[in-house]
Amino acid sequence: MKKKRLFTIMTIAILFILMISGCGRKKTDVDQWSRINHEKRVIVGLDDSFVPMGFQNKAGKIIGFDVDLARAVFDQYGIEVDFQPIDWSMKENELQNQTIDLIWNGYSKSAEREEKVLFSDEYMKNEQVVVSLKKNQINSFADMEGKILGAQNGSSGYHSFEEQPKILKDKVKDQTAILYDGFNEAFMDLKSGRIDGLLIDRVYANYYLSHEDNLADYSIISGDYESEAFAVGLRKSDQILAKKINTAFEELKKSGELAKISTKWFGEDVTK
Structure with missing residues (x-):
């Protein structure tokens, strides 16, 4: 009887643990805009050696064209951007695991990548x-x-x-x-x-x-x-988040802020 009771208690404990872990598990099939807008924080994954898009300067601060652009985009929504250095070869995994919210660091749009991620509008050409x-x-x-x-x-x-x-x-x-x-x-x-x-x-x-x-x-x-085009990489489910980024891009173009950021890093507007 004691063994049976012990088995029952252990079974209940295991089920409880599984239930708790299930509740805490991050979902990737829900648009994350509401969470990001509520927390006023978004995490951008980047290769912090990709000059001049996003990189660490001598003081260890992450700077670059994409860094300034990401901040300008989310400033329009009162959202703070955190930049998270990642293993660039694992970027899509980091995105799907929700370690990061966006891939934004000279990320080239391609047919193969479109099978895994949702892309924002293009903002720069490259080769x-x-x-x-x-x-x-x-x-x-x-x-x-x-x-x-x-x-x-x-x-x-x-x-x-x-x-x-x-x-x-x-x-x-x-x-x-x-x-x-x-x-x-x-x-x-x-x-x-x-x-x-x-x-x-x-x-x-x-x-x-x-x-x-x-x-x-x-x-x-x-x-x-x-030739290639740079765009922001998002999870397939983040349709609203993508629209918010695209709307901000348009506003930055109209205001001239996008050209200003480009001139700062490239000496000219390379986003046309």
């Missing part, structure tokens, strides 16, 4: 290029034949590299790329000669090299990859 030292005499993708290439893990550039092998993958050494978590280490390896070229977003390349003292030592090479 994938190869950066190399001029001494390497690489002036086209064809010149990467047998050369060592670097790329960022989880980036749209690396996805294009894998999905469209004839453009670049079939040319480089071992038909593969050395993968990096961020571009800072990649540029160090480019300078040291460990890699011959780096597949990278043009916006990053332009900004990074414009701040290098030896800009004349580098080449930026365009290829045949299609």
